[in-house]
Amino acid sequence: MTASPDDINPRHQLSPLACDSASLRQSIRDALVREVGKDPDLATPRDWLHAVSFAIRERIIERRVVTRRQFAEEDVKRVYYLSMEYLIGRMLEANLRNMGIFEATQQALQDLGVDFRTIARLEEDAALGNGGLGRLAACILESMATQGYPGYGYGIRYEFGMFQQHIEHFRQVEHPDNWLRFGNPWEFPRPEKVFPVRFYGYVIEHHESNGENCYTWEDGEQVLAMAYDYPTAGYERRNVNNLRLWAAKATRNFDLRYFNEGDYIRAVADKSESETISMVLYPNDATAIGRELRLKQEYFFVSASLQDIFDRNLQLGYALEDLPNKAAIQLNDTHPAIAVAEFMRLLVDEHHVPWHKAWDITRRVFAYTNHTLMPEALETWPVALMERVLPRHMLIIYRINHEFLEEVRHRFPGDHDLLGRLSIIDEGHGRRVRMAHLAVVGSHKVNGVAALHTSLLKQTLFADFYRIWPERFINVTNGVTPRLWMIQANPGLTALIESRIGSDWKFDLDRLKQFTPYASDEATRADFRAIKRSNKERLAGLVKNRTGVVISPEVMYDVQIKRIHEYKRQLLKLLHVIELYQRIRDGEEVLPRVVLFAGKAAPGYQRAKDIIQLINEVADIVNNDPAVGDRLKCVFFPNYEVSSAAIIIPAADLSQQISTAGFEASGTGNMKLALNGALTIGTLDGANIEIRDAVGSENIFIFGMTAAEVNEYRGQRHPPSAHLDSHPRLRGIVDALRTGFFANGGRALHAQMASYLLEEDPFFVLADYAAYSEACTRADSLYGHAEAWSEAALLNVARMSYFSIDRTVREYAENIWEVTPEAVQAPCPKDPNEC
Numbered sequence: 001m002t003a004s005p006d007d008i009n010p011r012h013q014l015s016p017l018a019c020d021s022a023s024l025r026q027s028i029r030d031a032l033v034r035e036v037g038k039d040p041d042l043a044t045p046r047d048w049l050h051a052v053s054f055a056i057r058e059r060i061i062e063r064r065v066v067t068r069r070q071f072a073e074e075d076v077k078r079v080y081y082l083s084m085e086y087l088i089g090r091m092l093e094a095n096l097r098n099m100g101i102f103e104a105t106q107q108a109l110q111d112l113g114v115d116f117r118t119i120a121r122l123e124e125d126a127a128l129g130n131g132g133l134g135r136l137a138a139c140i141l142e143s144m145a146t147q148g149y150p151g152y153g154y155g156i157r158y159e160f161g162m163f164q165q166h167i168e169h170f171r172q173v174e175h176p177d178n179w180l181r182f183g184n185p186w187e188f189p190r191p192e193k194v195f196p197v198r199f200y201g202y203v204i205e206h207h208e209s210n211g212e213n214c215y216t217w218e219d220g221e222q223v224l225a226m227a228y229d230y231p232t233a234g235y236e237r238r239n240v241n242n243l244r245l246w247a248a249k250a251t252r253n254f255d256l257r258y259f260n261e262g263d264y265i266r267a268v269a270d271k272s273e274s275e276t277i278s279m280v281l282y283p284n285d286a287t288a289i290g291r292e293l294r295l296k297q298e299y300f301f302v303s304a305s306l307q308d309i310f311d312r313n314l315q316l317g318y319a320l321e322d323l324p325n326k327a328a329i330q331l332n333d334t335h336p337a338i339a340v341a342e343f344m345r346l347l348v349d350e351h352h353v354p355w356h357k358a359w360d361i362t363r364r365v366f367a368y369t370n371h372t373l374m375p376e377a378l379e380t381w382p383v384a385l386m387e388r389v390l391p392r393h394m395l396i397i398y399r400i401n402h403e404f405l406e407e408v409r410h411r412f413p414g415d416h417d418l419l420g421r422l423s424i425i426d427e428g429h430g431r432r433v434r435m436a437h438l439a440v441v442g443s444h445k446v447n448g449v450a451a452l453h454t455s456l457l458k459q460t461l462f463a464d465f466y467r468i469w470p471e472r473f474i475n476v477t478n479g480v481t482p483r484l485w486m487i488q489a490n491p492g493l494t495a496l497i498e499s500r501i502g503s504d505w506k507f508d509l510d511r512l513k514q515f516t517p518y519a520s521d522e523a524t525r526a527d528f529r530a531i532k533r534s535n536k537e538r539l540a541g542l543v544k545n546r547t548g549v550v551i552s553p554e555v556m557y558d559v560q561i562k563r564i565h566e567y568k569r570q571l572l573k574l575l576h577v578i579e580l581y582q583r584i585r586d587g588e589e590v591l592p593r594v595v596l597f598a599g600k601a602a603p604g605y606q607r608a609k610d611i612i613q614l615i616n617e618v619a620d621i622v623n624n625d626p627a628v629g630d631r632l633k634c635v636f637f638p639n640y641e642v643s644s645a646a647i648i649i650p651a652a653d654l655s656q657q658i659s660t661a662g663f664e665a666s667g668t669g670n671m672k673l674a675l676n677g678a679l680t681i682g683t684l685d686g687a688n689i690e691i692r693d694a695v696g697s698e699n700i701f702i703f704g705m706t707a708a709e710v711n712e713y714r715g716q717r718h719p720p721s722a723h724l725d726s727h728p729r730l731r732g733i734v735d736a737l738r739t740g741f742f743a744n745g746g747r748a749l750h751a752q753m754a755s756y757l758l759e760e761d762p763f764f765v766l767a768d769y770a771a772y773s774e775a776c777t778r779a780d781s782l783y784g785h786a787e788a789w790s791e792a793a794l795l796n797v798a799r800m801s802y803f804s805i806d807r808t809v810r811e812y813a814e815n816i817w818e819v820t821p822e823a824v825q826a827p828c829p830k831d832p833n834e835c
């Protein structure tokens with residue numbers, strides 16, 4: 001019972017809005033009056049921002065309607081991407097560019113006397129994520145739309161996204177991210193799309209005549225999940241996919257009990273309590289959050305998404321047995337892993353599918369992406385908590401586990417340790433549910449996000465699972481979208497490439513390889529340097545604005561931009577800043593540079609916050625020392641987010657990717673920076689290894705212990721202080737910290753950080769320092785040869801095509817989802833009547 005073209009009521013045929021600048025101008029002016037409710041004479045820049053967004057959203061949603069109809073007509077298999085996080089950034093420019101109407105809209109605004117850049121800056125970033133995992137989800141959605149895959153994103157519409165970072169007295173202070181306070185023109189609220197989500201309560205077992213018991217989940221409390229849709233446009237394609245984010249609303253009868261008792265205030269207070277579920281994103285980047293509210297958030301969005309998926313499939317007339325041919329569900333890490341149990345509950349309890357059939361369907365539908373090996377980031381929930389919050393799911397997990405362990409027992413009789421290691425329930429730590437095990441057992445494919453990461457997964461975290469199901473584990477190396485991270489962020493470099501090899505590469509990044517010969521062309525190199533320089537001027541303006549620090553566009557820009565974490569080793573870079581400072585003070589020549597750090601620390605992660613303070617205190621001394629001048633500036637750029645990344649990255653010369661080997665699953669900042677012509681200085685960690693293979697080892701500065709060496713070294717238990725003489729200056733550098741040379745807020749913190757390095761150093765900063773400093777010297781000496789540096793930088797650009805998110809998504813589509821792109825329609829014509 002699927003829709004065919006003939007089914008579409010002729011009265012419902014769309015007459016597309018035109019996209020020439022005159023029509024856009026009219027739409028913008030109309031939206032200003034009709035949607036924003038302002039007289040153009042009185043409109044503020046934000047009013048114009050909203051007006052233009054409304055004018056564009058009309059055009060996006062039209063294409064969404066067409067896309068949805070086409071998918072329904074063609075009976076396509078759909079991909080559902082379940083992610084707790086989407087780090088989207090600003091939407092206006094991305095939508096305009098992907099819709100192919102960026103220039104026309106700029107023109108329309110100019111005709112209205114409005115400057116595009118001025119209003120675009122006012123848009124709040126949609127920062128519904130912490131870091132790489134959330135940004136990857138946003139890149140994947142954009143790529144699915146661009147390539148014509150029928151992809152649906154599901155997540156949470158957090159009222160407050162990632163906190164805003166301020167620096168006060170050198171230290172990070174968090175402010176709430178009230179990103180919706182001016183309204184959000186990009187979302188379509190769907191008050192009719194609501195699903196009930198239950199928590200707590202109890203389970204009743206019913207005995208059936210066929211021997212299978214059936215269960216009902218009763219009582220407890222219910223919250224409604226209401227849909228908000230964010231259409232996601234493909235690049236210069238007509239495809240528009242949908243990101244559906246859920247907000248919690250109190251159920252309509254929430255208040256009956258108290259209202260009947262006349263307790264109005266209590267009733268309303270309860271209402272807001274249930275709405276806290278979607279209130280705020282947990283700002284944690286590498287540790288699992290063991291809070292009840294977090295578990296409720298996870299189940300809340302999973303349950304609503306799966307109910308929605310079931311509804312869609314049933315409405316389209318698909319049989320539940322056929323789900324694996326109609327739906328692929330990707331779990332972005334374990335945060336949505338409870339979906340495995342919820343899917344079983346919906347099949348077995350709600351739709352009365354027999355257990356074993358249901359289990360077969362479930363496994364064929366789900367796949368799971370792992371993003372970390374770090375034990376503290378692996379989610380486990382106390383059995384007691386799960387039993388209380390999700391009693392039915394706990395029973396389902398018990399049965400899944402029982403049957404799984406039976407299978408293992410059968411294959412490996414007598415190996416009790418193996419059973420304990422594989423069990424979904426960890427019996428050793430006060431009984432906890434291991435969500436990663438649930439995800440592996442419930443999926444047909446499990447992937448790591450870079451080659452090294454996947455092979456470590458197979459050797460360590462999932463070694464036992466790999467032994468029993470080797471075919472289940474595959475690698476899908478991450479990628480980044482060139483639309484945002486090149487075309488939008490770096491129009492100068494985009495134009496340069498276009499002038500040399502045309503524009504096919506924008507649709508197929510593989511063709512960027514054709515740019516390779518231009519790396520040895522002097523004119524191209526000179527143009528590249530001019531572009532870098534102007535990108536640096538743009539960044540220098542922003543740095544001055546945000547920090548007051550004046551940086552010269554003449555010098556090397558050396559950047560480390562990512563979440564602040566011990567394993568990412570911002571401290572290693574900071575020690576090098578101190579080395580450079582001391583060398584300048586000692587009268588040595590050093591290559592002039594700006595070192596720029598940016599990144600947020602989890603609010604409860606004291607050491608990460610201490611590192612931020614240390615950076616700021618060192619920066620304060622260095623930047624104000626007249627003996628140093630422009631030879632060294634150290635900047636901590638506050639409130640790093642997608643929109644600032646898009647300005648920092650194109651201006652960077654040197655990209656710091658210096659995590660302790662074996663800890664960074666992949667990294668994606670490394671890809672964005674190399675694509676923009678920054679050279680990487682990095683360890684053999686995550687995707688750095690594949691980047692080296694792609695760009696050539698002569699065009700990257702690799703240093704330090706490998707993952708295997710780190711492992712071996714850890715076993716040897718060397719005292720970190722043994723490395724103080726491995727580099728002529730290391731002792732003096734650590735001494736400067738120890739004695740509080742840079743201290744401003746108090747020496748204690750500096751001394752404490754010195755003892756941390758000397759006594760603990762869990763991420764081997766001191767052990768890798770000599771190698772790091774030497775690699776920096778190599779980088780500096782190449783930078784001194786402008787032609788050679790530019791050649792290497794251009795080779796990086798030309799050879800980064802593998803790291804396009806489009807390649808990543810194709811691999812997911814072919815090796816996991818088994819979906820094909822919908823014959824992507826011809827690129828959007830520029831004909832005003834056929835937008």
Ligand code: F58
Pocket residue numbers: 130131132133134136284285286287288289371372377449478664665666667668686
């Ligand atoms: C990141 N993980 C990895 N987690 O650290 C990075 O190497 C990788 O490139 C990226 O995923 C994409 O695969 C990450 O960002 C989180 O932010 C989680 C948020 C929720 C709590 C646990 C960490």
